Amino acid sequence: MNDMTPTDMQETDLFSKFDALIETRRSLLATGVTDPFSLVMEKVLSPTTAICSGRETILLGTYNYMGMTFDPDVIAAGKQALDDFGSGTTxxxxxxxxxxxxRAVEQALKDFYGMDHAMVFSTGYQANLGIISTIAGKGDYIVLDIDSHASIWDGCKMGDAEVVPFKHNDIEAMEKRLKRIPEGAGKLVVLEGVYSMLGDIAPLKEMIRIAxxxxxxxxxxxxHSMGFIGPNGRGVxxxxxVLDQVDFVIGTFSKSVGTVGGFCVSNHPKFEIMRLVCRPYVFTASLPPSVVATAATSIRKLMHAGAKRTHLWENSRTLHKALTDLGFKLGTAEPQSAIIAVIMPDLERGAMMWEALLREGLYVNLARPPATPAGMTLLRCSLCAEHTAEQVAIITGMFERAGKAVGII
Structure with a gap:
């Protein structure tokens, strides 16, 4: 018989599972580098500049691909919605x-994609979580790329389907996994147009055919492709x-649209039932009126943003070539999106390079395992359609000086 009282029992530290990460962070900060995950923007001046640590800084890590955050029409729509509808829906x-x-932002999405149905969520994470967990459940199979976003993996886990991953962008591996699934089982293939860590695109045409x-x-x-990639900015x-062969397109408002929220568009005739059965949609407060007003205005402007798309491609090609010529190792041999990943030798030198760039007046993302593929440490750059050619040239000089100072090049 156990005579111990509750006060005699040793408390289990539920934080002990994070000890290795706590030690990694402590060791990194002990070198004297600035914490790369605690940057504060004191004032945002434009889609491409902000005041960080008291100095004007070029922003190259914000996913603000089309630079819509300061668009006058977008801001005006948000202000009007605040006046007309208040701060939130509760x-x-x-x-x-x-x-x-x-309803207006869902109509804008239907018009943008040319699809019959659109459903808006409070975040992009929730869109994946809700749609995937609802349409693929126990007894169904989800075949997905091993490098899929965390929200995709979490949607799979929440829905309790059998998860069958395959090697990144490997068409043959995907086909082998599909052929092993029992006859008659429900099957969902989940892919991304642009993978956010390396900025590489998926061979969707072949993969969708096989699916x-x-x-x-x-x-x-x-x-990471909406607004930018494709003749009308509809993505990869x-x-x-092959857009007409896709059953569900997931997207977010927090990248090219320039605000916050997530969505799914579809032509499936039964799609509207999702509004009653998708738990992350049913049990979450809706987006504030000002947010949906800015999103709807931005989406409709993105329908006619061909010149911006062209300029963003120019920026991506220019910076990719410049960094390659300087001797940096990049995530893709050619520019495939607005994301350029600069591969670092290790986390410590990656953090040193990140800090050296910040001192130069440039903000990028430091990405580390386990978020990155193959245990890589990356400096992830996301270009904006509002970056000028002069800014891209300045960014190149900043990378050259910081890279030489840290010994990366």
Whole structure:
């Protein structure tokens, strides 16, 4: 018989599972580098500049691909919605949380993608979590790229489907996994247009063909390609001519659209039932009126943003070539998106390079394992359509000076 009282029992430290990460962070900060995950922007001046640590800094790590955050029409729409509808809805979409603006932004999405249905979530993470967990459940199979975003993995886990990962962008491996799934089982293939760590694109045309040949539905996350890639900015699926074969497109407002929120568009005739069965949609307060107003205005402007898309491609090609010529190792041999990943030798030197760039007046993302593939440490750059050619040249000089100072080049 156990005579110990509750006060005699040793408390289990539920934080002990994080000890290795705590030690890594402590060791990194002990070298004297600035904490790269605690940067404060004291004032944002434009889509491409902000005041960080008291100095004007060029922003090259914000995913603000199309530079819509300071668009005058977008800001005006948000201010008007605040005046007309107040600061928030205080309710979910299925109760009191659907305002005229929520319907308007869903209509803007339907018009943008040319699809029948659109469903807006409070974040992009929730869009993946909600859609994937609801349409693929126990007894179903999800075939997905091993480098899929955390929100995709979490959606799989929440839905309790059998998860079958395959090697990144490996068409043959994906086909082998599909052919092993039992006959008659529900199958969902989940892909991304642009993978956010290296900025590489998926061979969607071939992958979608194989998925359909094997009786699978297809979901493509176009978070990092919407607004920029494709003739109309609809993403990689449009660019490769297979958008009409995609069952579900997931996206976010926090990249090219320039605000916050997530969405799914679809042509599936039964899609509207998702509003009653998708728990992250049903049990979450809806986006504030000012947010959906800015999103709707931004999306409609992105429909006519061909010149911005052209300039962003110019920026991406110019910086990719400049960094390659300087001797940096990049995540892709050619520019494939607005993301340019600069591979670092290790976390310590990556943090030193990040800090050296910040001292130069440049902000980029420091990405580390386990978020990155193959245990890599990356400096992730995301270009903006509002970056001028002069700024790209300045950025190149900053990388050269910082790289030489740290010994990366």
């Amino acid at each position: 309710g979910s979409r299925v109760l009191n949380g659907t305002y005229a603006g929520h 359909k040949e094997n009786g699978a539905m297809v979901l493509v996350d176009e978070a 699926a449009e660019d490769q001519g």
